[in-house]
Amino acid sequence: MNDVTLSFRGLEPRESTSWSYGARVAGSEALEEQYTLAQRTYNNMVEVTRQALAAFNEWFAEKDPEIARLGTEIERLGAQWAEAKARDDRDELARIAAERRPLRQQWYERCFAVRKDNRGEVNALLKQWVGSAKESRLYLARVEAVKAGLYWATATAVMTAVQRAWDKQFPRLRPVAFSRRSEKRRETLVVQFTESGGVAMETLHTKHGGLWIEPPGEGLLSAWANGRRPGRPDRYLRFRMRIGGRGREGVYVEGSVQMVRPVPEGARVMMARLVRERVATRYRYQLQLVLRLAEPLSIPAEDKAPRVALDIGWYYEAGRGRRVIAYTAGANEDAVEQIYLDPSIDEAFDRVDDMNSRRSLARDDVTIALRCCQWDGAPEALAEALSAINRLPVAHVSPARLAQMVWLWREHHGDYRPDVLEELWAWRRWDKKLYETSAHLRRRTAGRRKKFYEGWARHFASRYATIVVVRPDLREAAMVKNAISGEHTALTARARQGRVRAALYEFLNVVATKAAEAGSVVIELTGRTTTECSACGEIMVVPEDNPATRLLVCHACGVSHDREANSAVLAFRVLDDEASVTKGLAHAQEKADKARERRYKRRTAMRDARWKDEQTTTSGQ
Ligand SMILES: [Zn+2]
Numbered sequence: 001m002n003d004v005t006l007s008f009r010g011l012e013p014r015e016s017t018s019w020s021y022g023a024r025v026a027g028s029e030a031l032e033e034q035y036t037l038a039q040r041t042y043n044n045m046v047e048v049t050r051q052a053l054a055a056f057n058e059w060f061a062e063k064d065p066e067i068a069r070l071g072t073e074i075e076r077l078g079a080q081w082a083e084a085k086a087r088d089d090r091d092e093l094a095r096i097a098a099e100r101r102p103l104r105q106q107w108y109e110r111c112f113a114v115r116k117d118n119r120g121e122v123n124a125l126l127k128q129w130v131g132s133a134k135e136s137r138l139y140l141a142r143v144e145a146v147k148a149g150l151y152w153a154t155a156t157a158v159m160t161a162v163q164r165a166w167d168k169q170f171p172r173l174r175p176v177a178f179s180r181r182s183e184k185r186r187e188t189l190v191v192q193f194t195e196s197g198g199v200a201m202e203t204l205h206t207k208h209g210g211l212w213i214e215p216p217g218e219g220l221l222s223a224w225a226n227g228r229r230p231g232r233p234d235r236y237l238r239f240r241m242r243i244g245g246r247g248r249e250g251v252y253v254e255g256s257v258q259m260v261r262p263v264p265e266g267a268r269v270m271m272a273r274l275v276r277e278r279v280a281t282r283y284r285y286q287l288q289l290v291l292r293l294a295e296p297l298s299i300p301a302e303d304k305a306p307r308v309a310l311d312i313g314w315y316y317e318a319g320r321g322r323r324v325i326a327y328t329a330g331a332n333e334d335a336v337e338q339i340y341l342d343p344s345i346d347e348a349f350d351r352v353d354d355m356n357s358r359r360s361l362a363r364d365d366v367t368i369a370l371r372c373c374q375w376d377g378a379p380e381a382l383a384e385a386l387s388a389i390n391r392l393p394v395a396h397v398s399p400a401r402l403a404q405m406v407w408l409w410r411e412h413h414g415d416y417r418p419d420v421l422e423e424l425w426a427w428r429r430w431d432k433k434l435y436e437t438s439a440h441l442r443r444r445t446a447g448r449r450k451k452f453y454e455g456w457a458r459h460f461a462s463r464y465a466t467i468v469v470v471r472p473d474l475r476e477a478a479m480v481k482n483a484i485s486g487e488h489t490a491l492t493a494r495a496r497q498g499r500v501r502a503a504l505y506e507f508l509n510v511v512a513t514k515a516a517e518a519g520s521v522v523i524e525l526t527g528r529t530t531t532e533c534s535a536c537g538e539i540m541v542v543p544e545d546n547p548a549t550r551l552l553v554c555h556a557c558g559v560s561h562d563r564e565a566n567s568a569v570l571a572f573r574v575l576d577d578e579a580s581v582t583k584g585l586a587h588a589q590e591k592a593d594k595a596r597e598r599r600y601k602r603r604t605a606m607r608d609a610r611w612k613d614e615q616t617t618t619s620g621q
Contacts (some may be wrong), residue, residue, distance in 0.1 A: 016270070016292045019263060023239070023285040025255035025274070034243045034251075035187050035276065038154050041145040042179050045162040048137050049176045052129035052166075056173070059125065063114045070107040074100060088391065111173060130166050138162065151244040151251075153192035153210075153271075189243050191272045198268035198292055209250065211272045214238040216259060224262045235259055239287065241274055257287045267291040279443055304520070305329055307466035309572035310511075311564045314502035315550060322346055324502050325456065326564035328572050329464070333534065336565035339456060341449065341502065348445040349501050355438040359399055359431055366402060366427055367394045373420070379413045399435070403428050446503070453507040454514070461514035467522045468571045469508065521585065525571055534569040535559040 025031070061068035077100045084092040115122055130138045138159060145155045165176045191210040205215040216224070219234035236256045244251035253274065263269070271290040276283050311326045321343035328336040371390055375383055385405040389397055406424045414421065460467050508524075515522045531540045531552060538556035543549060553560040 016290065018273075018288050018290045019261075020275075020286045020288045021257045021259055023255050023257045023274070023287040024236075025253055025276075025285045027283075028253065030244060030251045031189075031253050033149065034151060034154065034189055037145065037148060037150040038158055038187065038189065039179065041141070041150055041155060041158050042162060044145070045138055045141045045159060046165075046176045046178050048141050049130060049162060049166045049169075052125075052137070053170075053173065053175055055129065056125065059121075060111045060114050063118065064110055067107060067110045067114070070103055070110070074103050074107060077103070108173065130163060132159070132163070149244060151189065151191075151242070153190040154188070154243075156192070157188065157190040157273075186278075187276045189241075189274045189276075191242055191274075192270075198270040200268060201263050204269060210242045211269075212240045213257065213259075216262075220259065229260060241272060241287070243274070255285070263289060263291055264293055267293050279439060304465045305463055307468060307572070307575060308460055308464040309468040309470070309568050309574075310460070311470045311567040311571060312502075312504050312507065313564055314498035314504065315564075316346065316498060319343075322498065322502055323564065324504065324507070326562075326568045327460070328565070328568045331569060331573055331576075333561065333565045333569055336562070336568050338564070341452065345445055345449055345452075346501060348441055352438045352442045352445070355434050355441075359434055359438075360395075362427060362431060363397060363399050363402060364394055366424070367397045377416075379416055382409055382413050382416065399431050403431065449503060450506060450510075453503075454510050457507065457510040457514040458518075460511060461518035461520050465520055466575065467511060467515055467520060468575060469511065469522060469524050470567055470571045471508075471524055471526050523575070525574060531563075532566075532570055533557060533559065534561065534566045534573075 057071065061071055077096050081093065081096050081100075084096060127133065128136060130136060133139065142155050142159045145158070146152050150158075162176065169176050204211055204213050214237040216237060217234060220230050220237075223230035223234060235258045237259050238254070239257045240252050240254050242250045243253050268291065269289050270292050273286075273288040273290070275286045275288055277286070278284075308327055308329045312324060313326075314322055314324060316322045317340070321340040322345075323338055324341050325339040326336055327339070367389065370386060375386055378386065382405075385408055389401065389405060406421075406428045409416070409421055410425060512522050514520075531542060532538070533540050533552075533554035533556065536554060536557040536559070538554055540552045540554050540561070542552065550563050551560060552563055552566065
């Protein structure tokens with residue numbers, strides 16, 4: 001097992017965290033206006049970043065004439081591309097793409113070189129366009145937004161989001177994407193507490209300008225004290241949050257928030273967010289509190305066992321459900337326990353898939369029927385929408401696109417072919433209902449799965465000092481071999497579906513979080529074979545006709561193994577080599593400390609900047 005890589009997670013105790021509570025909010029014009037302004041501001045700021053990118057491109061071309069030449073070539077091909085696309089000339093499109101690819105590569109490499117040779121100028125340009133300082137173009141857009149009525153704290157949050165998107169795209173010289181509201185699922189409004197170090201929860205209960213939450217009653221307090229989930233009437237607390245206005249004239253939103261758990265003792269509230277999420281056609285709200293913790297979160301646990309090893313997978317076992325985790329706290333297979341996702345979770349996902357495939361089938365029918373009709377005398381806008389749909393391959397026509405066309409028809413051309421329209425409208429109602437039901441079910445099921453994982457993550461973090469995890473993509477590597485021999489399509493498609501359903505990265509993330517809170521260490525293993533026999537060390541052969549089999553037999557010693565259990569045991573034993581683990585751990589700890597220090601410095605600088613900014617913003621109003 002010399003090819004094993006260990007990586008350590010969960011070494012940094014968290015000093016801040018954000019807690020979300022479900023909320024009910026009375027919709028209002030002011031609320032709608034703020035969300036709309038936030039959305040518009042985001043796009044205005046994206047526009048600024050696009051101008052910035054154009055400015056950079058010009059600057060590159062000035063620095064290096066070859067970049068200018070390549071740029072012109074790429075543009076010329078772009079124009080040809082558009083023409084070919086209009087003709088739907090696939091061969092031509094492929095030819096242009098092939099010609100353009102190396103040009104783009106050269107262009108990119110040269111730009112990169114220019115950037116590297118002119119760091120100082122690049123930084124000056126960045127500062128001028130997308131920096132946080134007052135003179136930057138992005139900041140000017142923020143000032144405009146605040147003038148237009150967007151609350152300053154939300155404006156700052158939007159600016160940070162755009163800067164983050166820019167930081168991601170700029171290294172590749174790609175433009176930041178505009179946000180289309182129809183595709184956006186989450187929207188956020190922010191209250192920020194400018195008191196240095198945030199405010200105590202008690203302050204929010206008595207009186208605070210930004211956010212007020214009703215003090216918890218007797219019933220809720222006793223539920224919290226006893227670690228129970230509070231009952232329905234107790235857990236709803238009224239709240240009022242400032243979402244806009246200038247100076248003393250605040251604009252507020254009111255509602256109730258479900259305080260199912262108290263914030264940790266001594267935590268300070270740095271910021272509050274009202275997050276609105278669209279689920280099908282309804283909105284769901286969350287009140288998020290960003291907390292700075294008095295001390296790193298920790299789950300009290302004495303006498304932790306030294307370690308546990310987890311092998312995670314997504315194999316579905318009929319009748320029992322999906323087997324997601326095999327874990328062991330001992331070095332032999334008898335100690336291995338298996339964890340199954342409740343079968344009802346897979347059943348629910350099956351229902352979601354089924355609804356979606358029914359929608360696709362109906363979409364096929366409708367699209368094909370539209371293609372067979374004659375559209376003589378159709379109003380122009382409608383004819384255009386129809387021909388756009390007809391040009392696409394059937395499978396590329398989204399139900400949403402069809403629905404839009406139907407809506408246009410009904411809204412503006414209701415007297416044209418009312419018989420067809422009536423049928424289409426019936427389809428649209430059916431499709432919409434199905435979409436809403438499936439979106440709702442998917443979300444609810446994902447929520448259940450998350451809770452399940454959190455429970456187990458807490459279990460491991462509170463009982464074991466070290467958690468060894470075998471990363472799931474390793475098994476994939478074992479399957480590739482068999483994939484080459486053919487007959488893999490159905491298998492990999494099913495494996496992919498299982499992987500998505502098991503959402504094991506979600507589990508890995510919560511394990512890391514809970515471990516950090518509990519002071520446990522997560523060690524991830526990569527690069528090892530899962531087919532080594534845990535009894536004798538021989539590599540076992542996976543039968544070619546059944547590569548996904550759970551049962552492996554060792555031909556050297558004759559012992560048969562459950563694949564996951566075997567793998568968990570191997571993972572448990574890796575740490576027997578104590579010297580290398582101690583060394584790796586020390587190294588990882590050092591890296592984590594450095595990262596924390598860097599982050600702390602950056603955060604302090606950011607907070608200072610924001611604080612100054614808020615002083616001037618409010619005093620200027
Ligand atoms: Zn063996």
